Amino acid sequence: MRRQRGYAHSLKELLSGGEYLDTVCANLYQRVMNNPVCAACEHFRYCNGGCMALGTLYSPEVPDVFGSDLTKCVFYRNGWYRKAVSAMSGWRNETEIRP
Numbered sequence: 001m002r003r004q005r006g007y008a009h010s011l012k013e014l015l016s017g018g019e020y021l022d023t024v025c026a027n028l029y030q031r032v033m034n035n036p037v038c039a040a041c042e043h044f045r046y047c048n049g050g051c052m053a054l055g056t057l058y059s060p061e062v063p064d065v066f067g068s069d070l071t072k073c074v075f076y077r078n079g080w081y082r083k084a085v086s087a088m089s090g091w092r093n094e095t096e097i098r099p
């Protein structure tokens with residue numbers, strides 16, 4: 001297959017290793033170790049730091065793939081847990097958030 005002009009890497013090269021693959025395959029431990037805000041957040045067990053693309057987009061100064069996904073911060077911090085628990089009132093809560 002011919003490589004199109006303007007692309008530095010083929011799709012095969014991108015999916016065979018390197019920085020891109022390291023980034024998209026980052027695990028939760030790496031996310032916690034690289035984001036102290038998410039590491040301390042009571043919602044992390046549900047949110048897992050949110051979307052890495054949005055975390056990068058909303059990084060305050062330099063793009064950071066481990067940045068917090070602010071859309072998830074708004075979602076979780078505006079009563080999501082209370083609403084979910086209320087909506088599931090007949091169910092046993094196995095993952096209770098404790099202050």
Ligand code: SF4
Pocket residue numbers: 037038039041042043044047048049050068069070072073074076077
């Ligand atoms: S709600 Fe925000 S701070 Fe908490 S884990 Fe999700 S992205 Fe991180």
